[in-house]
Amino acid sequence: DQQVKQNSPSLSVQEGRISILNCDYTNSMFDYFLWYKKYPAEGPTFLISISSIKDKNEDGRFTVFLNKSAKHLSLHIVPSQPGDSAVYFCAAKYAGNNRKLIWGLGTSLAVNP
Amino acid sequence: NAGVTQTPKFRILKIGQSMTLQCAQDMNHNYMYWYRQDPGMGLKLIYYSVGAGITDKGEVPNGYNVSRSTTEDFPLRLELAAPSQTSVYFCASTERRGGGYEQYFGPGTRLTVT
Numbered sequence: 001d002q003q004v005k006q007n008s009p010s011l012s013v014q015e016g017r018i019s020i021l022n023c024d025y026t027n028s029m030f031d032y033f034l035w036y037k038k039y040p041a042e043g044p045t046f047l048i049s050i051s052s053i054k055d056k057n058e059d060g061r062f063t064v065f066l067n068k069s070a071k072h073l074s075l076h077i078v079p080s081q082p083g084d085s086a087v088y089f090c091a092a093k094y095a096g097n098n099r100k101l102i103w104g105l106g107t108s109l110a111v112n113p
Numbered sequence: 114n115a116g117v118t119q120t121p122k123f124r125i126l127k128i129g130q131s132m133t134l135q136c137a138q139d140m141n142h143n144y145m146y147w148y149r150q151d152p153g154m155g156l157k158l159i160y161y162s163v164g165a166g167i168t169d170k171g172e173v174p175n176g177y178n179v180s181r182s183t184t185e186d187f188p189l190r191l192e193l194a195a196p197s198q199t200s201v202y203f204c205a206s207t208e209r210r211g212g213g214y215e216q217y218f219g220p221g222t223r224l225t226v227t
Binding site: 041046 | 215
């Protein structure tokens with residue numbers, strides 16, 4: 001039973017346009033969400049996160065939006081660059097003093113020049 | 114500051130062989146994790162540790178063992194390798210204190226069991 005779902009296995013966008021990656025979750029006990037980027041043959045690297053008490057967090061070209069009522073979050077990349085081509089994972093943490101993460105299956109983003 | 118390091122990068126094992134995947138971090142993190150990633154899948158937690166001497170099972174612990182004798186090192190042991198253990202293995206670590214929960218990952222070990 002996948003508690004963190006990334007329903008789009010892949011996404012292709014043109015350089016300079018916006019990339020929107022989506023993530024849905026089923027468990028209302030999640031209180032913190034993270035996005036990771038992964039290049040082939042490398043480990044995942046942390047990108048941006050958001051607490052459940054917020055609805056938006058920005059870091060440069062990356063913005064994460066959280067809609068708690070819909071149990072949905074999205075990662076916006078503006079403008080998209082070819083170097084952003086990677087697999088993006090959404091992860092969630094249960095409330096409490098718990099540092100285990102539950103991971104989605106990932107979305108492969110291709111940014112075309 | 115090397116972060117999280119893993120050795121080896123690649124390994125081919127025969128069915129029934131044993132091996133230890135090494136993981137070390139130099140960030141003085143208390144929490145460490147072992148994940149496996151199968152093709153087209155997300156990360157599955159194998160074992161984790163909240164500090165030296167303390168380990169616990171994750172989602173998929175069968176066929177693996179861990180130990181944590183120091184803060185820095187968290188080796189993963191495969192005793193009797195099976196083809197189902199063919200995967201990419203990632204080690205990660207994180208802080209105990211503070212509001213951030215991001216985990217820092219090593220580069221991975223690609224293991225093939227034939």
